[in-house]
Amino acid sequence: MRASRLLQLLMLLQSRGRMTARELAAELEVSVRTVYRDVEALGSSGVPVYADRGPAGGYRLLDGYRTRLTGLTGEEAESLFLTGLPGPAAELGLGAVVAATQVKVLAALPPELRSRAGRVRERFHLDAPGWFRGAEGAPHLAAVADAVWRQRRVRIGYARWDGSAGERVVEPLGLVLKAGLWYLVARAGDLRTYRVSRVGECAPLDEVFERPAGFDLAEYWAAWSERFEERMCAMHVVVRMTPRGLRRARVLLSLAASRALEFVEPDGEWTTVRLPAESPEHALVELLKLGADVEVLEPADLRAHVIATVEALSATYTRPRES
Known part of the structure; x- marks a missing residue:
């Protein structure tokens, strides 16, 4: 149990950079005192982890330090290749990136885990759209995704459900894939949801915006979906x-x-x-x-x-x- 926790602590520092003892304790669901002991154990085993003092301090790894993914369990290695979603990744313009990432992860795994991960790719396939309907065309999906990633405002032309059209400037916060359809969650005064296939044009602006404090895409989508279903059953x-x-x-x-x-x-x-x-x-x-x-x-x-x-x-x- 402790070995797994030590590996998780190491991965947290490697992926997020500097973290305080309280932040690590919250992530690992242990006490701050346990974090102190675990950090000491990592240092004793040769991992270059050290503490920055002061109000903005915390634990971090020596710049440039990376560890190989040798601590994965068989189930964890398999799950990596269930999260690739090659179809949606290709729609976002990331198909080649996902493929390259999988090659690198496979190369870092021990032979047994490499074999188990490979079997997942051979035996499981995600087909997101529902029956009797192909994937909906969304020609501006890649541009919208880029604006989401870069936190850039965009001017979009949007066709409403009643056939009318309009133009607006939005702050794109996230993308959601639901039953083969892509939706954009954006701020345009208040938070709104747009069907990406109805975006007729997309012009990124040279304006960076600040994301709303505390915004959680999954929580927003769950609440919005519930309200949408209620409206659809009036x-x-x-x-x-x-x-x-x-x-x-x-x-x-x-x-x-x-x-x-x-x-x-x-x-x-x-x-x-x-x-x-x-x-x-x-x-x-x-x-x-x-x-x-x-x-x-x-x-x-x-x-x-x-x-x-x-x-x-x-x-x-x-x-x-x-x-």
């Missing part, structure tokens, strides 16, 4: 389904509706359930997929819309065909 409908309808609904309806049915069991010939929906129009299209295995009970206007649609379909299929 209404609920009450329906009853046959057992066959329940089975089909879990496959054919939207993800939100499928989740609502996840633990619903058939209750006789018909089972009444309450489902989320984006709008009456979306609900109509979704529920017609189930045919006679579903009946809309509420709201009344949706039920009337279904009846009118079914009557129109009946009229279409019962009138004589023109020869």
Whole structure:
């Protein structure tokens, strides 16, 4: 256990530079006194670690010192090659960089770990887009990613969901890949999320910006995603389904509706359930997929819309065909 902690301490200093004893203790989840003992142990084993005194002081390694990755476990070596994500990296213009990095890491590993890491590349593959949809084109993705990395403001042309377009200057904070789609999190007065495929032009500006203090991309995305799903399910409908309808609904309806049915069991010939929906129009299209295995009970206007649609379909299929 201690050997693993010593290696983790060494890697922290190697990757982050100067760190205080309190910062190391927080990262390693140990006491400051334990950090003192571990640093002393590293020094005794020949690792050139030393302390800078003063308010801005801390522990750091001698400039230029690097260690080989000989402390990895088999599982850790394997996991390195699950994080490469060659497809998304290539979209960001980093495909060659990722490949070169993997070659260097493999060269630094002992033979057994090198073999285990290689097997991961042979046997696991990430295909991010959903079924029946290819990866969405985002011609300005590399430029946006560069602006994120360099903390440069950019002027983008953006096509909104309703077809209108506009131009704005944003401060790009991060990129998120969700189900094969790239999203840009940026500050434009307040924090906003943009679909990168809708960026029609991207002009980097010679203006560096400061990132918001305490901003965490993963936390922002989790909160934004939750709000987005709530907005996308602005209404609920009450329906009853046959057992066959329940089975089909879990496959054919939207993800939100499928989740609502996840633990619903058939209750006789018909089972009444309450489902989320984006709008009456979306609900109509979704529920017609189930045919006679579903009946809309509420709201009344949706039920009337279904009846009118079914009557129109009946009229279409019962009138004589023109020869």
